[in-house]
Amino acid sequence: MSVTVYVPNDSAAIGVGANATAQAISRIAAERGIDLRLIRNGSRGLFWLEPFVEVVTDEGRIGYGPVEAQDVPSLFDAGFLKGGAHRLRLGPPESIPYLARQERLTFSRVGIIDPLSIADYEAHGGGRSLRAALRAQPADLVEEITKSGLRGRGGAAFPAGIKWKTVLQARADQKFVVCNADEGDSGTFSDRMILEGDPFVLIEGMVIAGLAVGATEGYIYLRSEYPHALGILTAALRNAEAAGYLGTNLMGSDRRFHLHIRRGAGAYICGEETAMLESLEGKRGMVRPKPPIPALSGLWGRPTVIHNVMTLATVPWIVDHGSAKYAEFGAGRSRGTLPFQLAGNIRRGGLVEMAFGVTLRELLYDFGGGSASGRPIRAVQVGGPLGAYLPESRFDTPLDYEAFAAAGGMVGHGGIVAFDDTVDMARMARYAMEFCAIESCGKCTPCRIGSTRGVEVIDRVIEGRQRTENLALLRDLCDTLSNASLCAMGGLTPAPVLSALNHFPEDFQRPPAPAPAGRASRTIRRH
Amino acid sequence: MEPRPPASTSQATPGTRETLATIDAVIETHRSLPGALLPMLHGIQDRLGHIPGGAVPRIAEALNLSQAEVHGVLSFYHDFRNEPPGRHSLRLCRAEACQAMGCDALETHLHQRHGLSFHGTSTDGSVTLEPVYCLGNCALAPSVLIDGEVRGRVTAEKLDRWIGELKADRGGNP
Numbered sequence: 001m002s003v004t005v006y007v008p009n010d011s012a013a014i015g016v017g018a019n020a021t022a023q024a025i026s027r028i029a030a031e032r033g034i035d036l037r038l039i040r041n042g043s044r045g046l047f048w049l050e051p052f053v054e055v056v057t058d059e060g061r062i063g064y065g066p067v068e069a070q071d072v073p074s075l076f077d078a079g080f081l082k083g084g085a086h087r088l089r090l091g092p093p094e095s096i097p098y099l100a101r102q103e104r105l106t107f108s109r110v111g112i113i114d115p116l117s118i119a120d121y122e123a124h125g126g127g128r129s130l131r132a133a134l135r136a137q138p139a140d141l142v143e144e145i146t147k148s149g150l151r152g153r154g155g156a157a158f159p160a161g162i163k164w165k166t167v168l169q170a171r172a173d174q175k176f177v178v179c180n181a182d183e184g185d186s187g188t189f190s191d192r193m194i195l196e197g198d199p200f201v202l203i204e205g206m207v208i209a210g211l212a213v214g215a216t217e218g219y220i221y222l223r224s225e226y227p228h229a230l231g232i233l234t235a236a237l238r239n240a241e242a243a244g245y246l247g248t249n250l251m252g253s254d255r256r257f258h259l260h261i262r263r264g265a266g267a268y269i270c271g272e273e274t275a276m277l278e279s280l281e282g283k284r285g286m287v288r289p290k291p292p293i294p295a296l297s298g299l300w301g302r303p304t305v306i307h308n309v310m311t312l313a314t315v316p317w318i319v320d321h322g323s324a325k326y327a328e329f330g331a332g333r334s335r336g337t338l339p340f341q342l343a344g345n346i347r348r349g350g351l352v353e354m355a356f357g358v359t360l361r362e363l364l365y366d367f368g369g370g371s372a373s374g375r376p377i378r379a380v381q382v383g384g385p386l387g388a389y390l391p392e393s394r395f396d397t398p399l400d401y402e403a404f405a406a407a408g409g410m411v412g413h414g415g416i417v418a419f420d421d422t423v424d425m426a427r428m429a430r431y432a433m434e435f436c437a438i439e440s441c442g443k444c445t446p447c448r449i450g451s452t453r454g455v456e457v458i459d460r461v462i463e464g465r466q467r468t469e470n471l472a473l474l475r476d477l478c479d480t481l482s483n484a485s486l487c488a489m490g491g492l493t494p495a496p497v498l499s500a501l502n503h504f505p506e507d508f509q510r511p512p513a514p515a516p517a518g519r520a521s522r523t524i525r526r527h
Numbered sequence: 528m529e530p531r532p533p534a535s536t537s538q539a540t541p542g543t544r545e546t547l548a549t550i551d552a553v554i555e556t557h558r559s560l561p562g563a564l565l566p567m568l569h570g571i572q573d574r575l576g577h578i579p580g581g582a583v584p585r586i587a588e589a590l591n592l593s594q595a596e597v598h599g600v601l602s603f604y605h606d607f608r609n610e611p612p613g614r615h616s617l618r619l620c621r622a623e624a625c626q627a628m629g630c631d632a633l634e635t636h637l638h639q640r641h642g643l644s645f646h647g648t649s650t651d652g653s654v655t656l657e658p659v660y661c662l663g664n665c666a667l668a669p670s671v672l673i674d675g676e677v678r679g680r681v682t683a684e685k686l687d688r689w690i691g692e693l694k695a696d697r698g699g700n701p
Contacts, residue, residue, distance in 0.1 A: 012664045015679035047666035184661055186622030192663035224569075224606050225662055227675045262562070263569055265604035268660060282564030282590075284603040300561070342666060344627035349666025372628070381623055385660075417624045417665065431626070435660070441603075 002035040003081045004056040008111070009040030010196050011228040012189065017068050018051040024072035025053070032076065042197015044111035045351025046098055054093060057083040063090040098367055103329060104353045105321075105337050106314045107190075110197035116235055118243040121200045129319035130245065133208045134253050141212035142168055145315065148323035149335030154180055154271075154308030155383065155412040156488075157334075157401045163305060166295040167213040170303035175215035177206050178280070178299060178306045181222040181229075182264050182271040185384025187343040187415030191309035193351055195222070195229035198313070199236035203245055203259065205312035208319060209305050210257045218259040219299070221276050224266055233261060268385075268439040272487050273306045275441055286441045287487045308413070310339060331357030334400035334411075344381075344417035345371045356400040364395065364418060375420035379428075379504065383412025385435050386492035388499035389425065408499065410492070425504035427516065430458040432496040440489060446481045447490025453477060454497065464512025471501070471508065549574050550582045554589045563590060564600055568607055577608045605657075613648040613655035614699030617690070618672040621658050624665035633669055636683045641690055653694045674699065 007013075007022040022038060029036035044052055049065035053075075062083040064075060071088060078086040093099055093111075104110075113120040121127065133141055146161025167175060179202065183191035194202055206218045222230055237259060240246045248256045262280055264270050270279045274288035277299050298304025314336065318326045327335045334356035340363055342349045347369035354363075364370070364377060371377050379389045382399075387410045390397075397407040404411050419428075433454030442448045454477055460470045478494035485491040501508060553570035557563045567586055571578050578601060587594045601607050619637065621630050637643040643656040664670040667679030673689060693699070 011662075011677045012667055012679060015664055015670065015677040016667060050667070183663060186661045187624045187665045188661070189663035189665055225659055225672070227672075228677070262565065265565060265569070266606035266659075267604050279565065280562050282562040282600070284600050344624040344665065344668060346666070349668075385623060415624075415665070417627055419627045423627070428623070428626075431623070435622075439660070 002037045004037045004039060005081070006039050006041045006054040006056075006061070008043045008050065008052060009115070009232070010043035010050075010193065011226070012047055013043050013050040013052065014228070016050050016066070020069040021051040021053065021067050021072060024069040028072055028076050034081065036081075039114045041113065042110045042115050043193060043351075044093055044099060045107070045193060046096065046348070047350045048348050049090065052093075053080075055081055055083065057081075059083060060092055063093040063096070064088045065090060098348060098350065098352075101367070102353050103337050103355050105317045105326070105329070106194070106201075106310060107198075107339055107351065107353045108317070109201065110193055110351075113198065115197050115199055115232060116239055118200065118239055118245075121198075125320060126200055126204065126316070127245070129316040130204050130207055131251060132319055133211045134251055134255060136211075138168055138212050138214060141208065141319070144319060144323045145212070146323075148318045148326040149330070149333070150311065150314060150318060150326070151334070151401070152308060153310035153314070153338065153413065155185075155410070157411070160307065160311055163295050163307075164209065164213050166293070167215070167303045167305050170296055172303050174217065174300075174302050175213055176299045176302055176304040177209045177213070177215045177218040177312075178276070178304055179206055179218070179220040179309060179312055180271060180273060180276055180306060181220050181226075181309050182268075182276060183226075183309065183413070184223060184268040184271045185386075185413050185415050187381065187417035188341050188384060188413045189343075190339040190341055190351060190414065192226055192229050193339075194309055194313050195226065196232050199233050200240060200245065201316055202309055202313045203236065203240045205315035206259060207245060207250065207257045208315050209307070209312060211255060213303075213305050215303075215305065216256050216258065218257060219280055220259065220261045221264060221270070221280055222261055223264040223270075230261070230263065237261065267441075268435075269441045269489055272489060274487070276306075277304070284441070286443045287489075289486060310413070329355035331355070331398055331400040332402050334402065338399070338411070338414045340399070340414045340416060342368045342416055342418070345373055345377070345420045346418045347372050357398045359396050359398055360390070360416070361395040363399075363416060368418065371418060371420045373420045373422075375422065377418050378421040379419045379423055379425060379500075381417045381419070381428075381496065382415070383410035384415050385432060386410070386488060386495055387412050387415075388495045389428065389503060390499065391503040410495065424510070425500040425507040426458065426462055426510070429497045429500040429508075430455060430462065430516070432493055432500075433458060436489060436493040444484070444486040444490060446484045447486070447493070450477055450481045450490065451493060454481075454493075458497075459515035461508055462510075462513055462515050467509070474501070546575065546579060547581065547585075550579070550585055554585060558589045564592070564597065565604075568601060568604075572607060575611075577611050580609060613652050615654050615693040615696070616657065616672070616674055617643070617654050617693070618657045618659040618662075619645075620660070620662050620664075620668070620670045620672075622661040622665075624661075625669040628668040630669040633681060633683060633686060636686065640683075640687065649694070651694060653696075653699075654690060 052065035053067045078084040142164045150160045151157040270285040275285040279285040339353040436451035440447045557567045648655040
C-alpha cells in the first residue's frame with residue numbers, strides 16, 4: 001500500500017531546503033522499494049519548523065521538522081512512514097500549540113491540501129460556495145457580504161459590502177473584478193501563502209464577486225517578486241478552467257467569468273489601487289485622484305471591484321458558513337479573523353490567523369516566543385513600511401482596526417515586524433523616508449520631493465548638526481506629507497518617522513555618527 | 528560601479544537579426560491583449576535579459592503609442608533594464624524585516640568581499656546585485672532571491688558559497 005508524504009512547495013519552505021528534502025525522500029523511497037506518494041502542499045505557516053514534513057499514518061497526519069535533506073535517511077531508519085519516534089517528530093500538526101490556538105477560516109485548507117488538485121479542494125469544502133452563488137440572486141450575495149462585516153484586508157479596511165453594492169448598482173457594458181496581489185509590505189506574506197497554498201479559494205472568491213456585481217472579467221495583479229507564486233497560480237487557473245470554475249459555462253450554467261494574470265514590475269506604489277489600475281492598463285503606475293472612485297470608474301473607466309487577495313479568499317468561507325457565523329469572530333467593528341504575520345527578529349515567525357482583538361503581546365510572546373536573538377524586543381512595526389513603530393508600552397492594545405488606530409497604530413495587512421534592542425530608530429526613520437523617495441510615483445510634490453528632503457534632514461540629525469532645528473523641520477515636513485499628499489504613500493510615511501521620534505527620542509540624540517554612507521545615491525533612482 | 532545610465536531610445540543599438548526577430552515575435556504574441564505594454568516588456572526581458580533600445584520604436588508602433596510613452600513606462604518600473612545583466616541575478620531584500628535580522632551587514636559584506644554594489648555587476652559578468660523590497664519571506668529573514676528562487680536565513684558564509692557557485696556556473700540568464 002502506498003504511503004502519502006507531504007513536503008511544502010511554499011517558497012519560504014523551499015528557501016530553507018524543502019526541494020532538497022523532497023528529492024531525498026523520493027530517492028530513498030525508490031532505493032528501498034517503498035511505494036511513496038509525495039504531495040507538495042502549501043505551508044502550515046510554522047516557518048521555524050520548515051521544511052515541515054508530514055506523513056499520513058493510521059493515527060492521522062504526523063509532522064516532522066525542520067527536516068533537512070541530511071536528516072532524511074535517519075527518518076526512514078526511524079520508521080517515520082508509520083509515525084516512528086525521531087528527534088524531529090512533532091506529532092499531529094493540529095496539536096502543536098501554535099496551530100491549535102489559531103482560528104483558521106481563510107487559511108482552513110492551506111498546508112493541508114494539494115494546492116493544484118480540484119478533487120482535494122472539493123474534498124475539503126471547496127466549490128460549495130460557488131455552486132451556491134450560481135443559484136443566488138446578486139443582491140443577496142452582496143447582502144451576505146455586507147452582513148458579515150468583512151472589510152478590505154489590504155489595509156484600508158473599507159467595508160467590502162458597500163463596495164460590492166456600488167458596483168452592482170452601476171450601469172455599464174462591462175464591469176471588472178481586480179485582485180490586488182501586489183503584497184509589497186515588509187513583514188507580510190499571507191497573500192503569498194494563499195497564492196501558493198490554496199489558489200482555488202482566491203479564484204472562487206473572485207468568481208463569486210463577479211456573480212454578485214455582474215462582472216464577467218477579472219484580473220489578478222501579481223507582484224513580480226513572487227515568481228514561484230506566479231507559477232502555481234498560472235497552473236491553478238488552467239485547472240480551474242478545466243473544472244468549470246472559470247470560463248464560459250461556470251459549473252455547467254450559462255454564467256461566465258474569465259480571469260487573467262498580470263505581472264507587476266517591481267513598483268511598490270502599484271499596491272495602491274489606482275496606481276495598480278494604471279499599471280494594468282499598461283501605463284506608468286501613477287496614482288489617480290479620487291473621485292471618481294474605482295467602484296464607478298475603475299479599470300478602463302468601468303465599474304470595478306478591487307480587493308486584496310485576503311479579502312477575496314475569505315469570501316468563499318462566508319458564503320459557505322454564513323455571514324452570521326463569520327461575524328461571531330472579532331472585536332468592535334472589526335469582524336472576523338485576520339491572518340497576522342509574525343516576522344523580523346522573532347523566534348517563531350509565521351502565520352497566525354486569529355479573530356480581531358488579540359493583542360500584540362500575545363502574538364509576540366505566546367506565539368512568537370520573543371526575539372530570535374534572545375534580546376528584548378524593543379520596537380515593533382505593524383502594518384508595513386507605512387505603519388507606526390510601537391514600544392513595549394503599547395503591546396497590550398487589542399488588534400482591531402479602531403482600537404489599534406486609537407493607540408497610534410495601523411493594523412494594515414497584519415504584518416508584524418519585531419526588532420530587538422540593537423535597533424537604531426533614527427536609522428529606521430531615515431529608511432522610511434528613503435523608501436518613500438525610492439518608491440514614490442512622483443505625481444504629488446510632498447511625496448516626491450518631501451521624502452528626499454526627509455532623508456537629508458534625518459541625516460543632519462544623525463550627524464549631530466543643529467539637532468533641535470532639524471527635528472522641528474522634520475516634524476514640519478511630516479505635517480506637509482501627511483496633509484498634502486495624494487495617497488497613502490506620502491500621507492502615511494510620517495507614521496513610522498514620527499512614531500520613531502515620539503517613542504524613541506533618545507535614538508535621535510545619540511553621539512554624532514556619519515550618516516549611512518552614500519546609500520541614498522546608490523539606491524534612489526529617479527523615474 | 529556606475530549607476531546604470533538612463534534608458535536611451537535615440538541611440539538604439541542596431542540589434543542582431545535574431546534579437547529583432549525575438550522582439551517582433553513577443554510583440555506579435557501580446558499586441559491584442561488589453562493593457563499589452565507591461566506583458567510585452569516582460570516578455571522581451573524574459574527572453575533577452577533586458578529591453579534593447581531597438582525594441583522601443585517597434586513596441587510604440589505596434590501599440591500606437593509615442594516612443595516617449597513607451598520609454599516612460601520602461602523607466603518607471605524598477606524591474607526593467609535597458610542593458611544586459613550579469614549571467615546570474617542576486618537580489619538582496621533590504622526591507623524592514625530583513626533589516627531586523629541584519630541585511631545591512633550582508634550588503635556591506637557583498638561590497639567588501641565581492642565588490643558587489645546595488646545595480647552593479649561583478650567584473651567577471653557573472654552576478655548582478657539588485658535591491659528588492661520584500662520577498663514575502665519575512666519570517667525567515669534575511670532573504671535573497673537568486674535567479675528567481677528565494678533563500679532564507681541568509682548568512683555571509685552562505686552568500687560566499689552561493690556566489691562561488693554562480694561564478695563557476697557558465698550558464699544562467701540570457
